[in-house]
Amino acid sequence: MRFDWRGWLERLVRVWRRSLRVRAVAVTLLLSTVASLAIGVYIAVSVRGNLFDQRREQIVAEAGRATTAAQSVFTQSSASDDPTDIDDAGDRAIDVIVQGVSTHPLIALQRAPGLGGIPALEDRQSPAFSDGMVSDALRAAVRTGGLDKVSWQSIGLVDPKTGATSPGVTTGSLVDIPGAGRYELFLVYDLGDVQNTLNFVQGTLALGGMALVILIGAVAYIIVRLIVGPVREAADTSEKLAAGQLEERLPERGDDELATLARSFNRMADSLQHQISQLADLSRLQQRFVSDVSHELRTPLTTIRLAGDVLYDHREEFPPATKRTAELLHAQTQRFEVLLGDLLEMSRYDAGAVQLDIEPTNLVRLVEDAVESVQPVAQERGTAVRVIAPGGYFEAEVDARRIRRILQNLLGNAIDHGEGRPIDVHVDSDADAVAIAVRDHGIGMSATETQRVFDRFWRADPSRQRTMGGTGLGLAIAQEDATVHGGLLEVWSAPEQGSCFRLTLPRRRGDVVHGSPIELPPAEPADTIEAAS
Known part of the structure; x- marks a missing residue:
């Protein structure tokens, strides 16, 4: 089964946008996590640096003492030129080094090539020591540093059994053996104990940081709940008041804000x-x-x-x-x-006592009947009324009497204000809605007049002689008739360009109108465009 990432993300965004509590707790957790992470990283780096520096200084000092002790052993044995005594001195020097250090480093005493002397002492080194533990840079530093200088380098030690790598430090110094020349003394220290200490500190910081973030999140949730809870309750009460439940009130607890x-x-x-x-x-x-x-x-x-x-x-x-x-x-x-x-x-x-007599109605026929009823008045004014119906889903569930009343009112207004020019009645529909638009080419209205056209007892030109109606309630009733059907009655008008009223109704009772099949104003018929040109 494929995971719906998009749906999950949309739900997350919806919860984020709608819940102040979620946003407050999430922001608090994010900021506390960033702060804890920054502090933890700083502490871990500081502890790591301090541990390494202290352990390195200890190792270098210890390596210096071991080199001095070994040099002392070789100096005391300088009275004898017997190779056997020199070899014994090498063994004693290794023992002195082992006894003088606090840990058990790997030891390597190797002939320094090119420094003179005869190879009277064989190289000595711990079994686990390998040449890879000493870099060429360290060897060069040892050879050029002199007898009193202890050089060091950081290395990684690989456990041959587990393959795990742990940090280490290799120190190098020179030892002058009388009768044998100069030798390089390398001590390899394993810093696994320091790494374990650092891992423990880092783990403690991580657990402490997570516990601190969880604690801060819990505190933030409790505080936000104490604050947002009453706010949410006030919002719910406001919604109920807006819905008409005027008796709803908020509980009054305490004396705080x-x-x-x-x-x-x-x-x-x-x-x-x-x-x-x-x-x-x-x-x-x-x-x-x-x-x-x-x-x-x-x-x-x-x-x-x-x-x-x-x-x-x-x-x-x-x-x-x-x-x-x-x-x-x-x-x-x-x-x-x-x-x-x-x-x-x-x-x-x-x-609120209006009841609709709903039945399936062919709106084209309804429009034709309404046009026919106003034809005598239109002919008296010299106005041609044309019905433009391209075809489609024209049936709708409406109250035919009220829709006919809307049409007669719109047609009467168009005849009165159309200046004798043609009036176009457009009828069109789609699968969800049906629309009727009455378009005249008369005097039109200004933007201010258009905003008041549906007000009760309002007229754009009270002094103008009217042929039909004249009570000032026609458009207000027409808008109520459209609203009770779940439809819209809209107007477009411009001075000297005429007006257009568009009625949009759902084809099925109870549906919601999301758009109209006819533009406002609708496109002009071809013959009207030619006559205007």
């Missing part, structure tokens, strides 16, 4: 709950007032409308002034009735 924070947070939550409750009560009263007034006005409005219709039907029988009055009464009564209907609809949205 965190307890002060909890008390301040709770006082703030109490104040917010009180103000939100007041606003909610006012909102409910406002909604109830609008709904009650709208319902109460329907009865007298119906009576006024019936009376107005009678007068309007007989307007030709009246004098001109009375006829004009009957026409104005009829028009304003209709407008008042539309306004009451819009107010009732907005009150339903404000109260």
Whole structure:
């Protein structure tokens, strides 16, 4: 089974970004590890240097004493020229060296070539001694250093049984043997005990460093938990307050800074709950007032409308002034009735009492029906309305009545502000969403006006004569209709270039809209581009 490195890394990054506790403990462990490592390396290097320097000085001093003792033995035997006595003196010198040193070094007494004398004394050396333990540089230093100089070098000693390498020091000096000439005296010391001491110190430092890092990590975790825990609890409580659970509060424990924070947070939550409750009560009263007034006005409005219709039907029988009055009464009564209907609809949205009648709907046919319903008004204004539907997944689960209302409102606005120029209605869809865009080429709007276009009772040009609607609630209701479907109603506009409203809806109820099949604004049809050029 292959390990998923990418998924593991993504989870690690996600935990790192989301958890303050993890970041704090990790940074503390990292910094303490670096500090412990730096201190441990410094101590280990210092200890190593001190141990080596002390042991080297001891070895050099010991080698100097051994050389002096050996020279004394050979000097005392100088009265005899018998080779046998010289050979015995060599044995006694080796014994004196062995007895005079604190450890058991390897010893080699070798003829120094080219220094004169006769080879009356054979070379002597320990069985484990090898010429590789003495470098040419050390031999040259010994020959040129004189009788009072002890030279040294660091070497590596290989155990023939295990093959392990341990540090060592080789010292070299000259011994003048009367009747035999000068000989080189080499002592090879094994520093394995020093290395063992250094390994013990390094191991102790490593274990101590790891224990210290773990201890610091545990302390950091406890401290961070004590601090971050209340902060996380405050964040969770804030989320619950934001979700509408206004009764949630933080526990108040102790008298420290965190307890002060909890008390301040709770006082703030109490104040917010009180103000939100007041606003909610006012909102409910406002909604109830609008709904009650709208319902109460329907009865007298119906009576006024019936009376107005009678007068309007007989307007030709009246004098001109009375006829004009009957026409104005009829028009304003209709407008008042539309306004009451819009107010009732907005009150339903404000109260959250809107229910959708969802069914699979072919949006191309719905658009064609909406265009056909506004054709008389469009022809009166000399405006051509074209439907552009390239084909695709046009069915969607929507409330056809509300979508038709959105389209009629957008088409009415386009006719009113289109300056008689063509209006293009684009319909397109993909596997996840369906979109309708109504594009006019009229006066357009500025950026400031575009930001307020969905506000209630707001008009870009209140003095402009309108052909359809006119209550100032049409686009606000259209946006609510789009939102309740889980869709988006967006606008693009530029002065003297026209406006475009795009409605994007999910094809299946409950889905989320992630994009739109139509650009905003959509690309111009070829014939429109040719006419503009």
